[in-house]
Amino acid sequence: MGNKQDIKVLVVDDEEAILELLKYNLEKQGYEVKTALDGIKAVEIAKTFHPELILLDIMMPKQDGVETCRQLREIPELAGTFIIFLTARSEEYSEVAAFDVGADDYITKPIKPRALMSRISALFRRDSKKKTVTNQINIGDLIIDRSSYTIKTDKKEISLPKKEFELLYFLAQNPNKVFGRDELLQNIWGSDVYVLARTVDVHIRKVREKIGEEYIKTVKGVGYKFSLN
Helix, strand or coil, rough: CCHHHHCEEEEECCCCHHHHHHHHHHCCCCCEEEECCCCCHHHHHHHHHCEEEEEEEECCCCCCCHHHHHHCCCCCHCCEEEEEEEEEECHHHEEEEEHHCCEEEEEEEECCHHHHHHHHHHHHHHHHHHHHCCEEEECCCCCCCCEEEEEEEECCEEEEHHHHHHHHHHHHHHHCEEECCHHHHHHHHHHCCCCCHHHHHHHHHHHHHHCCCCCCCECCEEEECCCCC
């Protein structure tokens, strides 16, 4: 990722005071910012704005954040977009639902602007480091292309949300090596993002649904591996 001036951020919340607060702090840091008061408008804006980051409230009128995130993840041009949920709800099922539809992070309100800016910067720093690695992995009939977040087989091309893709990519870089959930959380989500271990299981399930069951194997009581067998 280049300078912050090159990074577009879409902020979605039904509270105008929160939109103004986040827009002010993000623009102060040099980001280009657009805002939306509901999920339907957010999807409409995202289709043409193509943000690198979306800050998304969960509890909104017209369309909640979970459904909005699901729709955003169906837009191919947003495959590499980070989506961070901002919510007053801290129940485990809300967090699981957020990651289940493709969220990258989950932050509970009240929002502390300085802490949020730091977290966003860390997210883009990690992403920049990951992009220095090889852009494409060819294994068997799979072509895993980091530049487009797509998986190509002899039959079709599949677009994966960012975290699902990174999980598959990381495992494919280390074929036949078993990784526990904690290791995968550390390598894919990082130490500055708190997510449940169950999040790994959710993402593994979703990847398997899209590319087939034969590539990622469960090693009972240990974790997961990308199998070449």
